[in-house]
Amino acid sequence: MGASQTRLSAAVAALVIATSAFGSIAPAIAAPTTVTDEQVTEATNSPTETAVPAPSSAAPAATETSEPTAEVETSATGLPAAAAPSPAAAAPSEAASPAAAPKLQAQATAGGPGWPLYKIVYDSTIFELVTQGDGSQLPAPLSYERWRDVYGFATPTPADTNFVKYPWADTVYAVTFWPGGENYWMWTRLSFPQWQTAGYPTPRNAGWIKGSYYYKWGTSNELFVEGEDGVNHKLTGAEWASSGYRSYVDRANEGFMKPTWAPEMARMSAINTGAGRPLGYNEWRDEGFPTPQAVQRITGDKFYKDCGSNTIWYAGPAMNRPVSLQEWQGAGSPAPTVSGNCSSPAPPSQPTRPADKDCTDFRTQYEAQQWFNTYYQYYGDFALLDSDNDRIACEGLP
Structure with a gap:
């Protein structure tokens, strides 16, 4: 386990976080969901990720399961003591009896038939940390039967898990540092019951969370990040540095524009052709308040009037409405297109x-x-x- 613990410690140091450390509580172990041998094999070949709904203000009703559960006691050290099988469970084999559990753990450390066991603090899942042929280690979910028959209900070690969030969002994530580096960490968006099970840990502020999307609009030099939870945020230089200067997508033909002579804004889906639509405040807020590019005219817009009328209208991505004299002058006093069967009069002279x-x-x-x-x-x-x-x-x- 020495090399494994060294790799886990190195993985922890790679996470960019801002606030102080916090304590965590390891709850009683419930029996994990049973998986087949094929599923265990599959899990050893790829890192495990969990996606769950964002935290709610109140815990939803507890979910019932048909799987048997194993209640465990907590020792004086705060870690769970070895559990006994439920009365309804089949008796474990002699090799997997409670007395044999320490031997199996020793064999796991030495590369025997068992592997190191780790418990996820926010739910009932227990993992075997399986050593592959190339020496790498991958976590595999442990079935109740295997925990009972092979490990004799051996007490797992609490997995190395941190709780983090972005400073500008409410969503809390658990990140478990499996060996192998960033690509092998297991991220979970916590539900309220999971946060409750973990003991209501205070999350630390993170500079980067897996699943985040970094991007820049074509109408400004501002950088943005959209979190895995869909929250958009305009990054400061310090926040981008805290992310490790993550690469971003340059959305050069998209962005936001605002006429210099009018209060409306437009969301541009294709700047080169002038394709866009009006932008309301709520949508602008949800996008992280990107600064619109101030322009006098937008490609494809026009001023027009009806024959015999003195009212001039503007049609463009931001709006379609009559304009005042001051707005028309601010746009450069363009000659309006006249509809109807009369010739277009000269624009009014001031x-x-x-x-x-x-x-x-x-x-x-x-x-x-x-x-x-x-x-x-x-x-x-x-x-x-x-x-x-x-x-x-x-x-x-x-």
């Missing part, structure tokens, strides 16, 4: 702002109103002729 006037400069209210209407659409009520903001100028004039 008059030069005149000198300030007072109501006393006009003889009648009609004269003041004509002057007000001419310049208000471009400059607002800069002369303050409309004191009550009802769009009627110099109401006191005849």
Whole structure:
């Protein structure tokens, strides 16, 4: 076991984590699910992974199983003591009797018929750490019958497991460090009952969790990570460093855009062709608040109006709506496409702002109103002729 323990210790050191260590509680051992010899053989050829739902706020109802269970007592050291078979179980063979268990464990260490046994702290699974022909070691789930008949209910060692999470997400993962390095670690997204079984351990902050997807949009230099649980997060430089500078996917033809002259944003599925759709706040938040690229125009967008109407509309990935004069000017005063059977009139020309006037400069209210209407659409009520903001100028004039 000396070389095995050395490799396990090296694997633990490879995990990038931020907070202090914590204690764990090894619960009573329940009988693991029975597997066939073929399944055990298959498990020795590939690392084991477990995927379970994210933690919930309350533990779901306990699941019943038809498998027999073996209750064990806890010794004064805090580790489980050797268990006895349930009354309903068949009597173990003489070679697998409780008295023979220490001998089997010694044979396992020496490469005999048994292998080192490890218990997963958050559920009832016991693993044999099987040495392969090339000297590598792979975990294989142990059936109840094999635990009973071959190992005589020998007490397994608690597996080397850490509990981790991303600082920006609530999902807690258990990572068990089997020998062989990162590719052989076993990751489990914990359910609430599993976290409860483990003794409510406080998770440490991790720099990287298996199943994470790193990427960059084509509209900014920001890096993002999507966790195995689907939570997206915009990475800081320090967070990317903590991940070990993981490689990322450059999604160069996708991203987010925003017209410089309007508040709306667009999610672009193909930047080169202008394909996209409006982006709402909730979706923007769920994507980790990527900074949109500010642009005056987007490929394929257009301004248009109906024949005989002065209302100009904009159609683009971010929105399809009428625009104000200020927005139209912010877009560069493009000539709108005119629909209907009349020729397109020249776009309106903006008059030069005149000198300030007072109501006393006009003889009648009609004269003041004509002057007000001419310049208000471009400059607002800069002369303050409309004191009550009802769009009627110099109401006191005849």
